[in-house]
Amino acid sequence: MKIRPITPAIGAEISSVHLGEAARDAGLFAQIKAALLQYKVLFFRRQDITRAEHVAFAGRFGALETHPVAGSDPDHPGLVRIYRSDNPHSYENNYHCDGLWRPNPAMGAVLRCIECPEIGGDTIWVNMVKAYEELPEEVKRKLDGLRARASIEQSFGAVMTPEARAKLAQDHPAVEHPVVRTHPETGEKVLFVGAGFTTHFTNYSTPANVRHGIDKAPGAALLLNYLISRATIPEYQVRWSWQQGDVAVWDNRSTQHYALNDYWPAPRKMERAGIIGDIPC
Numbered sequence: 129m130k131i132r133p134i135t136p137a138i139g140a141e142i143s144s145v146h147l148g149e150a151a152r153d154a155g156l157f158a159q160i161k162a163a164l165l166q167y168k169v170l171f172f173r174r175q176d177i178t179r180a181e182h183v184a185f186a187g188r189f190g191a192l193e194t195h196p197v198a199g200s201d202p203d204h205p206g207l208v209r210i211y212r213s214d215n216p217h218s219y220e221n222n223y224h225c226d227g228l229w230r231p232n233p234a235m236g237a238v239l240r241c242i243e244c245p246e247i248g249g250d251t252i253w254v255n256m257v258k259a260y261e262e263l264p265e266e267v268k269r270k271l272d273g274l275r276a277r278a279s280i281e282q283s284f285g286a287v288m289t290p291e292a293r294a295k296l297a298q299d300h301p302a303v304e305h306p307v308v309r310t311h312p313e314t315g316e317k318v319l320f321v322g323a324g325f326t327t328h329f330t331n332y333s334t335p336a337n338v339r340h341g342i343d344k345a346p347g348a349a350l351l352l353n354y355l356i357s358r359a360t361i362p363e364y365q366v367r368w369s370w371q372q373g374d375v376a377v378w379d380n381r382s383t384q385h386y387a388l389n390d391y392w393p394a395p396r397k398m399e400r401a402g403i404i405g406d407i408p409c
């Protein structure tokens with residue numbers, strides 16, 4: 129297995145590996161898992177694998193998720209279809225970690241390109257450990273113990289009828305997470321709020337933070353927007369231009385990603401196996 133780091137901050141391309149084989153070979157899988165913890169997102173060019181091999185490889189990391197809104201492959205329920213061919217609307221063109229709206233957001237994901245536009249449709253990943261590490265110390269102190277709400281309602285629910293949105297919110301109530309989580313395997317601290325699903329802080333309004341009303345709403349929103357904007361810093365990012373068959377594997381606990389929506393009306397078809405994560409703390 130060959131590893132080529134792509135940026136100083138995040139991402140490596142892995143070559144001389146077939147992921148179907150990695151699904152069957154515990155030693156090879158262990159090398160890939162170690163590289164994932166180090167580089168946070170791994171890219172494998174032109175993987176000629178079946179859907180069964182795709183889910184088998186992803187399943188080595190843990191059980192797979194289903195998604196309440198995005199449809200799955202009928203024969204492989206853990207393989208979510210992200211197909212953009214008949215509608216210019218996208219849910220993925222904002223910085224997010226997958227499933228932040230769940231009590232246990234995904235541990236990671238294995239995404240394969242089925243069809244991509246000739247140009248456009250790249251995906252960006254961000255190292256959210258660096259986004260935390262390089263915060264000013266006084267901001268880090270402010271985040272100690274701070275928590276935030278995340279919800280599916282204001283993202284996937286936005287294009288639904290009010291009734292369907294209410295049902296989505298009832299089935300998947302908003303959750304609360306620490307603003308800074310600790311990675312369960314590396315011990316790294318991770319900035320864990322994102323544009324995709326975070327709505328507000330839940331315990332900001334204390335005497336230390338709020339003296340007058342203006343401290344509460346605009347004050348908290350300014351801080352939240354500042355934190356969310358950290359994901360846009362180019363020095364923390366890697367950007368991948370897809371070719372058919374490429375696979376990306378990412379650690380969803382320490383990264384965020386953004387799929388560019390710049391290719392309509394060309395089709396783009398991706399299949400994602402999301403791996404069930406733990407409760408962040």
Ligand code: SIN
Pocket residue numbers: 210220226239250251385386387398400
């Ligand atoms: C995702 O947001 O999980 C999918 C990213 C992509 O389609 O590139």
